[in-house]
Amino acid sequence: MADKDLDGVKPYEGPAGGWGALRAVALAVRGQMGASTETRALLQMNQPDGFDCPGCAWPDPRHTSSFEFCENGAKAVTWEATAKRVDPAFFAEHSVTELWSWSDYALEDAGRLTQPLRYDAASDHFVAIGWDEAFARIGGAMQAMTDPNQMEFYTSGRASNEAAFLYQLLAREYGTNNFPDCSNMCHEATSVGLPKSIGVGKGTVTLEDFDHADAVFCIGHNPGTNHPRMLGTLREVSRRGASIVVANPMRERGLERFQDPQAPVEMVTLGATPIASTYHLVKVGGDAAMLKGMMKALFAADAADLAAGGDGLLDRAFIAKHTVGLEALQADIAAIGWAEIEQRSGLSRAAVEHMARIYWSAERVIICYGMGITQHRHGTENVQQIANLLLLRGNFGKPGAGICPLRGHSNVQGDRTVGITEIPAEPFLARLDATFGIASPRAHGHNAVEAVAAMRDGSAKGFIGLGGNLAVAMSDPEASFTAFRNLDLNVQICTKLNRTCLLTARESIVLPCLGRTEQDVQAGGVQAVTVEDSMSMVHASRGRLKPASDDLRSEPAIIAGIGRAALPRTVVDWDWLVADYDRIRDKIEAVFPDFFDFNARIRQPGGFRLRVGASSREWDTADGKAHFLVFPSMDEDEGRDDGPLTLTTIRSHDQYNTTIYGLDDRYRGISGRRDVIFVNAEDLAALGLEHGDRVDVIGPSGRTLARQTAVAHPIARGSVAAYYPEANCLIALDDYDRRSGTPSYKSLPVSLRAA
Numbered sequence: 001m002a003d004k005d006l007d008g009v010k011p012y013e014g015p016a017g018g019w020g021a022l023r024a025v026a027l028a029v030r031g032q033m034g035a036s037t038e039t040r041a042l043l044q045m046n047q048p049d050g051f052d053c054p055g056c057a058w059p060d061p062r063h064t065s066s067f068e069f070c071e072n073g074a075k076a077v078t079w080e081a082t083a084k085r086v087d088p089a090f091f092a093e094h095s096v097t098e099l100w101s102w103s104d105y106a107l108e109d110a111g112r113l114t115q116p117l118r119y120d121a122a123s124d125h126f127v128a129i130g131w132d133e134a135f136a137r138i139g140g141a142m143q144a145m146t147d148p149n150q151m152e153f154y155t156s157g158r159a160s161n162e163a164a165f166l167y168q169l170l171a172r173e174y175g176t177n178n179f180p181d182c183s184n185m186c187h188e189a190t191s192v193g194l195p196k197s198i199g200v201g202k203g204t205v206t207l208e209d210f211d212h213a214d215a216v217f218c219i220g221h222n223p224g225t226n227h228p229r230m231l232g233t234l235r236e237v238s239r240r241g242a243s244i245v246v247a248n249p250m251r252e253r254g255l256e257r258f259q260d261p262q263a264p265v266e267m268v269t270l271g272a273t274p275i276a277s278t279y280h281l282v283k284v285g286g287d288a289a290m291l292k293g294m295m296k297a298l299f300a301a302d303a304a305d306l307a308a309g310g311d312g313l314l315d316r317a318f319i320a321k322h323t324v325g326l327e328a329l330q331a332d333i334a335a336i337g338w339a340e341i342e343q344r345s346g347l348s349r350a351a352v353e354h355m356a357r358i359y360w361s362a363e364r365v366i367i368c369y370g371m372g373i374t375q376h377r378h379g380t381e382n383v384q385q386i387a388n389l390l391l392l393r394g395n396f397g398k399p400g401a402g403i404c405p406l407r408g409h410s411n412v413q414g415d416r417t418v419g420i421t422e423i424p425a426e427p428f429l430a431r432l433d434a435t436f437g438i439a440s441p442r443a444h445g446h447n448a449v450e451a452v453a454a455m456r457d458g459s460a461k462g463f464i465g466l467g468g469n470l471a472v473a474m475s476d477p478e479a480s481f482t483a484f485r486n487l488d489l490n491v492q493i494c495t496k497l498n499r500t501c502l503l504t505a506r507e508s509i510v511l512p513c514l515g516r517t518e519q520d521v522q523a524g525g526v527q528a529v530t531v532e533d534s535m536s537m538v539h540a541s542r543g544r545l546k547p548a549s550d551d552l553r554s555e556p557a558i559i560a561g562i563g564r565a566a567l568p569r570t571v572v573d574w575d576w577l578v579a580d581y582d583r584i585r586d587k588i589e590a591v592f593p594d595f596f597d598f599n600a601r602i603r604q605p606g607g608f609r610l611r612v613g614a615s616s617r618e619w620d621t622a623d624g625k626a627h628f629l630v631f632p633s634m635d636e637d638e639g640r641d642d643g644p645l646t647l648t649t650i651r652s653h654d655q656y657n658t659t660i661y662g663l664d665d666r667y668r669g670i671s672g673r674r675d676v677i678f679v680n681a682e683d684l685a686a687l688g689l690e691h692g693d694r695v696d697v698i699g700p701s702g703r704t705l706a707r708q709t710a711v712a713h714p715i716a717r718g719s720v721a722a723y724y725p726e727a728n729c730l731i732a733l734d735d736y737d738r739r740s741g742t743p744s745y746k747s748l749p750v751s752l753r754a755a
Contacts, residue, residue: 009671015253015256015257016228017228017259021071021261056229058533073228081515081545082112085111090110091117096126104469111496112495113512114548115549116128116134119504138489138566139568142174142489149445154468155182155420157410158409160531160556161414161532162556162584163466163559164418166556166563169436172441174567177422177445178446179446181416181421182409183415184741189376189742193380193387198396199618199621203535205403206535206537206615208399210400213242213362214242214364215364216242216365217367218244218247219373220247220248222248222651224253235258238277247355250650250719255276258272258275259271278354281714282345283646284718286345287372289340289344292385293341293349293356294389295356297357298392299334301313317394323625332631332632340634366402368404368406369383371408372746375649375744377747378737379744379746380740387626404535406534408657410533413534417532417592422450424440436587452483453733455483456483473657475728475736485505488506492511494511511558514547518543523575523578527554528541538608539607556581646718647722648719648721649721650722653668654666674723676709677752680716680717682717697720697751699748700735701732705727705729720752731743
């Protein structure tokens, strides 16, 4: 029975935010920072003269409060500003073999790295080395490569614009476009799909647009955990009476009700603001069917309105002036039947029509979506169906309307903007070459899946990770771990130890860098970096805390050191650039015209917004039009063996990407454990299983996630959910969206059996 007592499983009855969030922040501060005065860093986060949150990319608000941080942002800061240290004495005590047996949580919880390290195979320990030796070893290994394409340059979304720009310059002067990037694993479907629809691979809304929207649709995302500051925005939308429609496979507390810690009345009265005005549990993998069903309902209602003498429900003037492809879309939608829509979406026709009615009744609509849309074998097509729906009623280029992809890490979008891409455009490369006097390679490079495959197969022999934990983040850990162990060179630039550091190559170097919270002093004085949020706003970030060690270097300084060592005939004056980051920004401006007056504009409060053509109905496509794009299928699992259930991976509330802050998942009622799989109670009964049973999860080709505890949960029938990255073992390396390269973390056919 669902109410059966299980260790660490108890339904959470409270709202998102509120006293529970304040208690979690207090525990995080006490557990990581103790009595340290560095807790003042929380008051500097997301402030005009402070540092940008190292967590999510939700835009900074209008700075009406000194407390512009959320629970998980506070966890990110305390995790980085921890008082714990991982120094040479730590590595003398613990071998790499021993550390491999530690959990991912324990590895990072050990504390901040304090100086450069290299792996000594004879002793099986990391040993401290100086920066000059570290750079010399890296440079020597890179020069020993017989082909520049044997190197892979990975970027995490935590890197600043300045670091990312120097990093892509280093790799291109070296001779490769191999840029596996964290965006390959999250929103690449947006970056690939939206340019073909609307001419830009970014969202088109601003934070102010939420003040004017008549309806906001939230599809496939969980703001309570992954972008909690969004809850304040949704609270305002709800309180002024606009509709918030949720389509998500699971009931998520942050999409149901929210108690604002900065609202005294709510806190004192234990009240909360409802978020969703209507909530639909779409089946995992059923998003395309749901969206096409909404369009089918809209076309039918439009035809009926015309027949009754009305003007119709489509924005025909907008469609005629700005779009092409409507007839093909109408034919595609007409060819599908309601029975198939219901079967694939898991929603009734009445539910889909109700969502469509809210959509066409609203003059201004924003559709927000997360990785529940993108991380599928047809994630690119999912994104394009959202764009189709918005185009039908002209919901682009007017206040209160547009598309809002919810990016993950704090500068994942900015890294792409300043050149981190494996498929660079010729105009960009030409400007880069002219600015620096280099000859960039033109051949397309590797994305994340391709990089791991090349490393596994031996055609790639070197890897540099600018942040991140790729081996754990990537699907198919058996293939990923083997790939890293095959390397001649593994360099990790990071603040903390993680499992990818322990996958030792013939030469393994760990380089400790400054965190976002820490003061960055170079030859020209104290420096600021810049980041770009989910809504294309670029602003400065200035760390204030004393660095965790005097032997840390900034990411730009580390990249410059590698550049000097690896490129003996470099034409780039690396030291001159790093001495003053304004010089890096001047070069960014020279290569990317949209960054005009870069240094002047980041000194303005709040920074500036980059041009997004579709926001003003300018379509940067080949023909200057927005395109309705057809997805002939509705089967997101096309080409794979079927399973009776479809699994999505999820993050716990004590987690950000692969970083595990703790073992609780408060809003889902889980504490002290991660070995659970969430299952609809009716599905459990149909399988002859009960809440609390131990089960094995069987994926394609017999891949198994063993001995998970089945937890009855409000999740769509036919759908199950398990934690990432533990469930990555079920996903083969070649199971990904063929258009974007994104692994299918969110839609995997599985079966359950008693363990």
